[in-house]
Amino acid sequence: MYSQKIQNLSESATIAISTLASELKAKGRDVLSFSAGEPDFDTPQVIKDEAIRALNSGFTKYTAVAGIPELREAICKKLKKDNNLSYTPKQILVSNGAKQSLFNIFQALINDGDEVIIPAPYWVTYPELATYSGGKPVFINTDENSNFKITAKQLKEAITSKTKILVLTTPSNPTGMVYTKAELTEIAQVLKDTKIWVVSDEMYEKLLYGVSFTSVASISDDMMKRTITVNGLSKAVAMTGWRMGYLASVDDKLVKLMDNLQSQCTSNINSITQKASVVALSGDADNDIEMMRDAFEKRRDLGCELINNIAGLSVQKPQGAFYLFINIKGVSRFGGDSMKFCSELLSQEGVALVPGSAFGMEGYVRFSFACSTEQITEGIKRIEKFVRG
Numbered sequence: 001m002y003s004q005k006i007q008n009l010s011e012s013a014t015i016a017i018s019t020l021a022s023e024l025k026a027k028g029r030d031v032l033s034f035s036a037g038e039p040d041f042d043t044p045q046v047i048k049d050e051a052i053r054a055l056n057s058g059f060t061k062y063t064a065v066a067g068i069p070e071l072r073e074a075i076c077k078k079l080k081k082d083n084n085l086s087y088t089p090k091q092i093l094v095s096n097g098a099k100q101s102l103f104n105i106f107q108a109l110i111n112d113g114d115e116v117i118i119p120a121p122y123w124v125t126y127p128e129l130a131t132y133s134g135g136k137p138v139f140i141n142t143d144e145n146s147n148f149k150i151t152a153k154q155l156k157e158a159i160t161s162k163t164k165i166l167v168l169t170t171p172s173n174p175t176g177m178v179y180t181k182a183e184l185t186e187i188a189q190v191l192k193d194t195k196i197w198v199v200s201d202e203m204y205e206k207l208l209y210g211v212s213f214t215s216v217a218s219i220s221d222d223m224m225k226r227t228i229t230v231n232g233l234s235k236a237v238a239m240t241g242w243r244m245g246y247l248a249s250v251d252d253k254l255v256k257l258m259d260n261l262q263s264q265c266t267s268n269i270n271s272i273t274q275k276a277s278v279v280a281l282s283g284d285a286d287n288d289i290e291m292m293r294d295a296f297e298k299r300r301d302l303g304c305e306l307i308n309n310i311a312g313l314s315v316q317k318p319q320g321a322f323y324l325f326i327n328i329k330g331v332s333r334f335g336g337d338s339m340k341f342c343s344e345l346l347s348q349e350g351v352a353l354v355p356g357s358a359f360g361m362e363g364y365v366r367f368s369f370a371c372s373t374e375q376i377t378e379g380i381k382r383i384e385k386f387v388r389g
C-alpha cells in the first residue's frame with residue numbers, strides 16, 4: 001500500500017485550478033484564468049542571452065549542490081544591498097524554486113508533533129509541507145480589520161512548548177499585505193527568549209506599491225539568528241519556469257544539513273539557470289523589473305476600482321504581490337461559500353479564480369492580476385454579470 005504520509009498530501013490547489021482552466025481552454029472553451037500566481041511577462045532578454053551563452057559554452061554539467069560560487073556570492077550581495085542582511089556564500093542554498101527551499105527547511109527542522117504557526121489566510125503549500133514533515137500546522141486567523149496581519153498578542157497566545165516554526169509571508173500571498181518594521185519589531189519581541197525559528201518568505205519583495213519593505217531578519221541580531229530567509233526569481237523577474245529559489249541562514253550547520261538532503265534528492269538546480277540567475281541578480285535586469293512592477297501597480301489600481309464598483313464585492317488594495325483577495329460575503333446567494341462561487345463562476349462565465357478556502361479563509365476568492373488590462377476588464381465584466389445573477 002502507499003505511505004500514509006503521501007496519501008495525506010493534497011495537490012496544490014492553485015496549480016490544480018490553473019491546470020483545469022488550461023484544459024478547458026484547450027478543449028475550446030472561452031476561459032479567462034486569474035488563478036495562476038505567475039507573471040504574464042517574458043523573462044528579460046539579458047537573462048535569456050546569458051542562458052544561451054552558458055548553453056553554447058558547454059556549461060551543462062553538475063555543479064556544487066548549493067549552487068555555483070558566483071551565484072551564491074550574487075545572492076549575498078543582493079541580500080546585503082536590498083535587505084541589509086549579511087550572509088556568507090556558505091550560508092546560502094539554491095534550490096528548485098522557493099518551494100524546494102521550504103521543503104528542505106521543514107524536513108530539516110521538524111520532529112513529529114512539532115507545531116508550525118501559520119497566519120491565515122496562507123499560501124497553500126505551507127500546511128501541506130508542515131504536515132508532510134511530521135509537524136502540526138497551527139493557524140492564527142486574521143481579518144480585514146488587521147489588514148490580514150497577525151498581531152504580537154495573537155502570536156503570544158498561539159505559542160506553546162511545541163512551537164518550532166513561525167511562517168511569515170510579506171508581501172502576502174493571497175492578500176498582498178506587507179508587514180511594517182514596527183509590526184515586525186513587536187513580533188520579534190514576542191519571539192525573544194524562545195527557541196522558535198522564523199521562516200520568512202519574501203518571494204514578492206520586489207512587487208511593492210508605495211510601501212517600504214523590511215526583511216524580517218534585519219529587525220535585530222536575535223531575529224537574524226532565528227530567521228531563515230527564503231526568496232527566489234520566479235515572481236520578481238518573471239522566471240517561474242527556470243526554477244530558482246534560495247534560502248539563507250546564519251546557521252552554517254543547518255544549511256549543510258539541508259545541502260545533504262538536497263544532495264540525496266535533486267542535487268544542484270539546472271546549471272544554465274544558475275548562470276542566468278547571476279545576471280538576473282546583477283542589476284542588469286532592473287529596468288525590466290521596474291517596468292513589470294509598474295505595470296502590476298496599474299493593473300492593481302484598475303482591478304480594485306472595478307471590483308469595488310460591484311455591489312456585493314469589495315477588496316482592500318494590496319500593498320504588494322499581484323493578487324486581489326476579494327470579499328464575496330455580500331453576494332447573499334453563496335453565503336460566503338468560496339468553492340461554490342468559484343465553480344459556478346467557472347462553469348457559467350468561464351472565469352477561473354481560486355476559492356479562499358484553499359488559503360484557509362472562507363468568504364473570499366483570489367484574483368491574480370498578473371495578466372493584461374484587457375483580460376482584467378473583460379474578466380471583471382463577467383464577474384459582475386455573474387454576481388448580479
Ligand code: PMP
Nearest residue numbers: 097098099123173203232234245
Ligand atoms: N512562496 C510564495 C508565497 C509563493 O506564492 C510561491 C509561488 N509559487 C512560492 C513561494 C514558490 O515559488 P517558486 O517555487 O516558483 O520559487
Ligand code: GLU
Nearest residue numbers: 012014015035036037173
Ligand atoms: N505560488 C503561485 C500561486 O499561489 C503558483 C502556484 C503554486 O506554486 O502553488 O498561485
